[in-house]
Amino acid sequence: MRNTPTPAWPESRQSPPAKDSLPIAPQRKIPAPPKEPEDTPAEQNWPEDVEVQKKNSGCWTTILFLIFLTIVSYLILSFLNLVPHWRTIPSKLFPQAHKIEEGPSNPTKKTNPFPTPPTPTPISVTPPSNPAPRVAEPTPDPFEENSIANSPRASLKHFLAAKTLDARQSFMTRGSRSADELRQSILSGPFPESHPPQVESKLTLADSQNTESYYTISFRTPLAKEVNSLTVKVVTSASNSTPKVDTSFFLDLLQAPVTKLNENLSPEPLTFQTIIESSAYCFDDIPNSDSMARLIFFRNMNAEANPLSTAYLAQNSPLFQKLKKHNTPGTRIPGTVTVKWNLTLNPSKPFLEVVGIQSPRLE
Structure with a gap:
């Protein structure tokens, strides 16, 4: 038989006998470090904090309730018309501020029940040696005044009020x-x-000797057939103190002789006084209308x-160029x-042609 070797067991490490070992010093117990605040459970509260939280929650509840009660009361009183308008509330709550905005009121002065009579001022009989010069009052414009006897308006008033030719x-x-x-x-x-x-207007002529004043008279009933209003010229001359109505101007505007010329194609020229309005454009059915200007009377x-x-x-005539230079088209x-x-x-389309024009406005 084959002898198998017996396996050798490892040697067990045994501690040396107790009697041969050194004595071990006793160990002290190290106290555990105190727990951090984060280790403290969240549920742990101090008694004082609980009471403060209860008080705070109670105060907020009370404040909210008072605000709600105030709003409800104001709405009820407003519905019953027992509260003033909202704009007057600041003045009711802060009357002093309202007085400041208005400004200080004048303090009332105490009146003396027994006032002392004022001392009489002596009257100076001697005139001053150098009296102050008096400022001359402005002279009213005779063109506008009725009260002045020798004014254009006063003469026009007498002219219109006269009953006969002799008085006029x-x-x-x-x-x-x-x-x-005339009669x-x-x-x-x-x-x-x-x-x-x-x-209407007032014109001083170039010679500065005469002044022409123009008025428009509107009658309550027609002065003549289809004549309800008329422009009158009053002439003030340096040689005559009384302004006078221009007779020819008055009768020419009243009788309008140009209207009779419209009915009679006479080759003779006609001269008359009138109110003129010019226009640089012509759309009438006359020869060369595109190059013509118009005068309306x-x-x-x-x-x-x-x-x-x-x-x-x-339009290119000297008469119209002069008229256009001194007067704005459309002005009368x-x-x-x-x-x-x-x-x-x-010959089939005759028309009235202007051959002459004179006006104080063109001088």
Whole structure:
């Protein structure tokens, strides 16, 4: 038989016998470190903190309840109209601030029940050696005043109020018409009642000797057929202290002789006084209308006045260039015009042509 070797067991490490070992010193117990605050459970609260939280929660509840009660009370009182408007609340709550905004009130002065009479001031009888010069009062414009005897408006007032030609002649200029023509005209009788004169313009002529004042008179009843208003010229001359109404201007505007010329194609020229309005454009059915300008004639300067007639002249003519230079188109001015029928350009389409114009506005 084959002898198998017996495995050798490892030697066990045995501690040396107790009696041969050194004595071991006793170990001290190290106390465990105190737990950090984070180790303290969250549920742990001090008694004082609990009481403070209870008080705070109770205060907020009370405040919210009071606010709610105030709002409800205000709504109820507002519904019953027992509370003032919201704008007056600050003045009710803070009356002192309201007084400051208004400003300090003047303190009332105590009156003396027994006032002392004032000391009489001695009157000086001797005039001062160097009296102050008195400022001259401005002289009213006679163009606007009724109270001045020798004013244009006063003369116009007497002219309109006169009942006969004899009473009216002292306030009229001497025109080109004869005495018989004047007696057969409307100047020989009374005029209908009129409204106060409307001032139009005042012109001083180039010679500075005469002044022309223009008024528009509106009558309550027609002065003549289709004549409800008329522009009147009053002339003030340096040689005559009494202003006078221009007789020829008055009768030309009243009678409007250009209207009779519209009915009669006479080759003779006609000169008359009128109110003129110019226009640089022409759309009428006349020869060479695209190069023509127009003059429109009126009885007065009112914008609502109906035109009496229309005459034409070339846009490049010296007459229209002078008129355009001194007067704005569309503006009405007084003037003397000479017109005649033009039958040569197109006999089938005759038209009134302007051959002369004069006006104080063009000088």
